[in-house]
Amino acid sequence: MTDRIQLLQAFDALLQPERFRDYGPNGLQVEGRLPVRKIISGVTASRALIAAAIAAQADAIFVHHGLFWRGQDGRVTGWMKQRLALLLAHDINLYAYHLPLDAHPELGNNAQLAARLGLQVQSRFGEQDIGFLGQRMDGGAFADAAALASHVQQVLKRTVTVVGSSGKAIQKIAWCTGGAQGYFEAAIAAGADAFITGEISEPQAHYARECDVVFIACGHHASERYGAPAVAGHVAAQLGLVHEFIEIDNPA
Structure with a gap:
């Protein structure tokens, strides 16, 4: 006690x-x-x-x-x-x-989501360094946006929204749990091939298509469990x- x-x-x-x-x-x-x-x-x-x-x-x-x-x-x-x-x-x-x-580097929402998705954290980005950037723990790449989206769906057990699937391999992945769609531009500037968060708003769909960076919205609650x-x-x-x-x- x-x-x-x-x-x-x-x-x-x-x-x-x-x-x-x-x-x-x-x-x-x-x-x-x-x-x-x-x-x-x-x-x-x-x-x-x-x-x-x-x-x-x-x-x-x-x-x-x-x-x-x-x-x-x-x-x-x-x-x-x-x-x-x-x-x-x-x-x-x-x-x-x-x-x-x-933000916590080991026990926080972003770190825990990364552990479940098999992602290795390499750096931080965005306001107050809340965004995480990295790649697969095995050093490989996802074949394309569909492969990454399928992996996220399988881990979180829910349908995701995917925008901007050009067919290229996904090596560098950025993520920020919850309602972090506003971090998408910072993720693009950081060189991400894909960005995973909980929610998507209207502007992000255009950014994803125009910048050729995949946007995956997997659910606010689902990403922060x-x-x-x-x-x-x-x-x-x-x-x-x-x-x-x-x-x-x-x-x-």
Whole structure:
């Protein structure tokens, strides 16, 4: 058993949130009971995840997408009231780390996605070095965009969106999990043959065709399922806590 302050210190020491300019507060977002024995990890602090954590008798929840974001109007109504009411009624701590969780070189979303796709990280790119660049661990290349897309689909077990398939071999691959379509131009400038992220917006389809760089959107949630359990599991083992990852399905 530990307490919420020691748990926060362990997460902060590992993820170093002070290094990042983020879209919301990183760390302890909702204060619960002081003693902590069990952590539940998940992608998003949804009502479904909170309810599952309550059923699992958790003392703390660790997520990538927390409750509070820049630009919110601050009113506690509707879905915000419902989520907060559950957390406060059951005295559960909520920890959330956004960009720090994407960026961690071993346990973060990008590193964990790379491990599953069999990609070796060679460098970083983009704002705050959140984007990763590399190639297959065996040093080989994917025959073409279709081969890479098929591999991503097989690993993540979901259909992907592919734009810009010229038929050339794919050697240099860039990736950034979640809603990182805005990093595509930086990936192109870094010399990538393909870019993998969670979402695609209208401009990226044109960039992919005009620059002959493949764009693969594999789902925001699907690309970010791995960092939270990796970090929470690591810290739980370090502090002697029980950890469980709970998957809340999301088609996005």
